[in-house]
Amino acid sequence: MAVVAFADPGGGMPATARETHAALRGVTRVYGRLAALGPLDLDLAKGEFFSVVGPSGCGKSTLLDVLSGLGRPNAGTVTFEGAPVDGVPDGVGIVFQEDASFPWLSVRDNVAFGLRRAGMDGAEIARRVDYALGFMGLSDFAGAYPAQLSGGMRQRVCIARTLVTQPRLILLDEPFGALDQQTRLLMGDELLRLWRETGATVLLITHALDEAAMLSDRIGVMSSRPGRFIEIVETGWPRERDSRIVADERFGQITARLWSHLREESLKAIGKSSSRKTSVP
């Protein structure tokens, strides 16, 4: 596995220089007879922004499953903050690929859900929820129900719901899938701001190469199924950054590099797995 750095490591956050926050070792995942993931190793450094790109169906969501403790690996070990993962550990927040807002709760109640379930004191809940709503640009819609929002806003509700619990590791599975590309990049800026402010470790799964190139400290490129990292690209961006870095010439280089891998992997994948059903009459 090649590790490519596009800038002087001093500027960004090379994984090696920092304490490990979560780690996968020799992890594989099999669905029935279908090998979906691995064997695969991954070290997430504390506070880093790591993105995963790869062709559709290569096992990205499966990786998130295993890392979060939602699913168990068939082989290998998963650790978070030094302890082995069994069930979702405290301190891990997840935003799913699908819309996971609760349609029967208002935006405010959606965001407060986790805190209420955890039995937090009302005033503290209100304070945190208000902050999260403001942060996500949802303050005007606190009383609205998800059905009254666009797909993108619903996804923001889910992000807010995860953020209020102040996770130390944030896992995001295509959180902007429902948005058009323009709005995606704007949301990306918000995510960067959040990451900077909280100091959390972020793992972002995305299809959009420019998104990955723009946001991440490191980008893991996955092979087609069973997913493995074929390359990990270090961007070397400064911690202070936003979508304007698309003007930077390194951005083009990174994207091109990602492309060259993905074009190849996509070609492999499209023939094999563009249909989700394995048998067709």
Add this chain to the structure above:
Amino acid sequence: MAVVAFADPGGGMPATARETHAALRGVTRVYGRLAALGPLDLDLAKGEFFSVVGPSGCGKSTLLDVLSGLGRPNAGTVTFEGAPVDGVPDGVGIVFQEDASFPWLSVRDNVAFGLRRAGMDGAEIARRVDYALGFMGLSDFAGAYPAQLSGGMRQRVCIARTLVTQPRLILLDEPFGALDQQTRLLMGDELLRLWRETGATVLLITHALDEAAMLSDRIGVMSSRPGRFIEIVETGWPRERDSRIVADERFGQITARLWSHLREESLKAIGKSSSRKTSVP
């Protein structure tokens, strides 16, 4: 409205140099009290590849509605091949944003649907359908039903169903919305090949700027609602081209130009219309 050309017009297909295939003049569309589109003018040259980009909800699908004759403009005129449009004219093919495959028909029967309704001879239908299936990479799934396919494959079925009727004007509304970005670009290559081979005029609506930049002769950038063209960008690509042109430096320039407009329009749109409902409790 500025018209920007990125290359010597001789290389590409400037609209002015060619015969007009379809045209909108002073077209507006209003839903109730909501002005969705225009007033707007557009000339599609015969055989050109025109893309439309713009923020979500700006009226792109409405533009397609009016141009295709599915919807009537509230003001202005629409012409196709010189005749005013009233109802969908013969020679116009449409691929919708949503999955429009018929779940009760097999892939083959879906693709053959239009031809059968037009009363075409069976052998000719079989020939054309086989060709279209092959072209769209669906040959192995001819007997499958849409329910057994992934969203992307269903969308390909819809494209094939439109293409077999050999339309002279092909209108595509986000046809690759269900696909991941990698597959999108590969499908884009297929579309380019088709366009080259048939000589049809293509109007493509898309959110993806790189897609627009890569595929089109001209790109219309729409303002937020009510949608109007704020700029038409001429790419100047040669007719013979594919996704490898992303390596061309002009590609970056075009994308950046599109971006500068859209970032602005998106910022406007996200505050106003990211929720589809106008009133929220």
Add this chain to the structure above:
Amino acid sequence: ETITVTHWGSAFYGAPYAVALEKGFFKKRGLDITGFLTSAGGGTSVRNTLAGEVPFGEVALPAAILAIQSGQPIKIISGGVESVEDILWITQPDGKVGSLADMKGKKIAYTAPGSVTNMIILNCLQKAGLEQKDLQLVAAGDLGANLSAVLNRAVDAAMSGEPLWSGNQGKVKAAFWAKDCMNPALTQTVGITTTEFARTGGDKLRALIEARREGVAYIKANPDEAADIVAKAYSGDPKTYREVFRHFVGFEYFGDGRLHYDNMNRMLDGMKLVGRLKGPVDWKQVVDPSFLPKDLQATQ
């Protein structure tokens, strides 16, 4: 053509008709009877008669009276079953109700409020010197449900009658009989028709009454054969039916069609007792005896 006979297939009001059909007594008189409309009794039979192909029916006397009192355009034209001697109350073989007096404090079932069995059980209470509050009376539904209630020990005693009584003698025993409480000569059913058909269809009505009469006579003369005929028509057990028919012949169950005003008045008393009678009944206005054979018309 069909006529209406209440409880066809489950009680024996229809027996003379079954015999008449089998023996050709209808055909002989130029009637083409093909079947009998049934119903679970009461008002339904009267309504079925009104709606039927030939508006003639043998229905419960109380239902006929109530219908006439509410203004329905019908007349009583003949008598039918003239006895409740087959009605009894049954209990489990080891049951504690062996006589009328034993009813006290028990749960006793009858068919339905306002029905003939309701009136009989009230008579029985009077006879035993009991009040309604001394025991628990429950309406259990038809004969089958009553039997079932006893067999399942849901009640201490329940009403029964033929053919269930004869068919289930091993499983239950008699507690007391209707005839222990009252004079069992009671008009259960009568023949009715619409005033309209009385005007236009006199010949048919006369023929129907005569055919039935011949059926009754045949039952009396050949109870065993009649039982077999009815068993076939009702898909019943011939052995039980023969037993039943021998009883019937013994106590003149089937009237020959003449109107027994004493028996009918007893029914009126019963209706008063259960609170179903709305006002006095003037038989002259209710009854039209003109379709009876001459020799039967005279009886008063």
Add this chain to the structure above:
Amino acid sequence: MTRERAIALTRIAWLAGFVLLLEAVCRLHLVNPLTLIPPSEMIATLWSMLASGEFAGDIARTFSTVAIALVLSIAIGFALGVAVHALPRLRRGLDPLLASYYSIPTFVFYPLFVAIFGLNSVPLIVLGMAFGVPAMILSTLNGLDRVPRVLMRTAQVHRLGRLATLAHVVMPSALPYLLTGVKLALAYAFIGIIAGEFILADAGLGHAIAYAYDGFENRTMYALMLFVLVVVTGLNMTLHAWEGRLMRRRARA
């Protein structure tokens, strides 16, 4: 809003038109007054009947029976639905049975119910539940099937226990389907119990109708029928409106 109003008004106009037509048909003696009475008379009779309290006992009897049957249907149906959902094999076997439950004329089982439960109001309650329980089971299954997997995973992420997941995620998510079940259970409780009373019982609205029918008391019969119609429709509409309010916020635009 104006459209909704127009719809409501049109609906009322249609119903009113129908009633008026009926009235006219009766008043003009196009049908025999002995068989059908004009709606106005039905209403008048019903009014005086309600005022006199003559049928208060029957009404109370029927409603309490329906209420018990309804509550039991919902509770048992929901519990069984949850259980069957957890056992997919059992479910596959039960599928055709559940799908055809309403073709069985349940009141023929009355003697059986009497044998099992005794001669009291329990058999009637069971009759009222006979359709309600399977309807509720089916609705529960339907609802549970449609709880999006991602919501269950969200519950997992928030580390909710089984009961908390059921209470805070599964139930609210399945609520629209559960409500459908409740509506059906209510309708079936009325249908089953009134039909049962009509044929079998010695008290209650169904019996009162049958008794009036038997005694040719048309006014009483039609007044009672109207009462049942109005009450059932009223309850149904109320539930409908309530559901509509609850669901409107959920309806995807």
Add this chain to the structure above:
Amino acid sequence: MIDGVVTAVIAIGAWQALHAYAGEAAIASPLKALRHLSGLVATAGFWSHATATLTAFAGALAISAALGIGLGLVLGLRRFAGEVAEPILSGLYAIPKVTLYPVILLIFGLGLGAKVAFGVIHGVIPITLFTLTAVKGINPVLIRTARAMRLSQADTIRTVLAPAVLPEIVTGLRVGFSLTLLGVLVGEMFASQRGLGFLIVNGISLHNVKQTTAVILMLVVVAVAANGVLLWLDRRFIHRP
């Protein structure tokens, strides 16, 4: 398949247990009921009853289906009318229809007419409601596709609308099938001299538990089988995404 057999076995076991608990007087044992049924089936009389029911049922189902689908299509296509009618229909669905018996008798007289009418009033509403909901909920892009292909209105209904709503219509027919049968049986229980409904009441009033159980058994088997067939057709030929 195996699950179905297992369920059937369990159901029969439960039946036997019920028989053991409640006794001969309440419910016949499975074996007895089956034996009685096979005896019954061998008689010509039984078939005249079965035919009577079948005739009424076939008529009622045909009317329910035609009326229900037709009405459902019309009300579904005319949104305004549909929204006016829907709550009325679901209100009608909820009323205890036995109470309408006197009125039905009055309008249709006795015999076949009343039986069919009784079946129809039970069956037509669910079929209408299912069809209406399906047409209302049809994916609008399918209709747009038809327009884009320049299909005539008739062609659109025939080749797009009808197949699109078929799954819901089949579901509606399944419910309608069962309820129509129920309605016909209830009708036969009130006024008839023939039919399976008559056999049931007759069995009850003669306390012929074997006959009642046998006839009900047959009805249950027929209803479950018919539903099974419709379900199977549904799964086999209807491809839902």
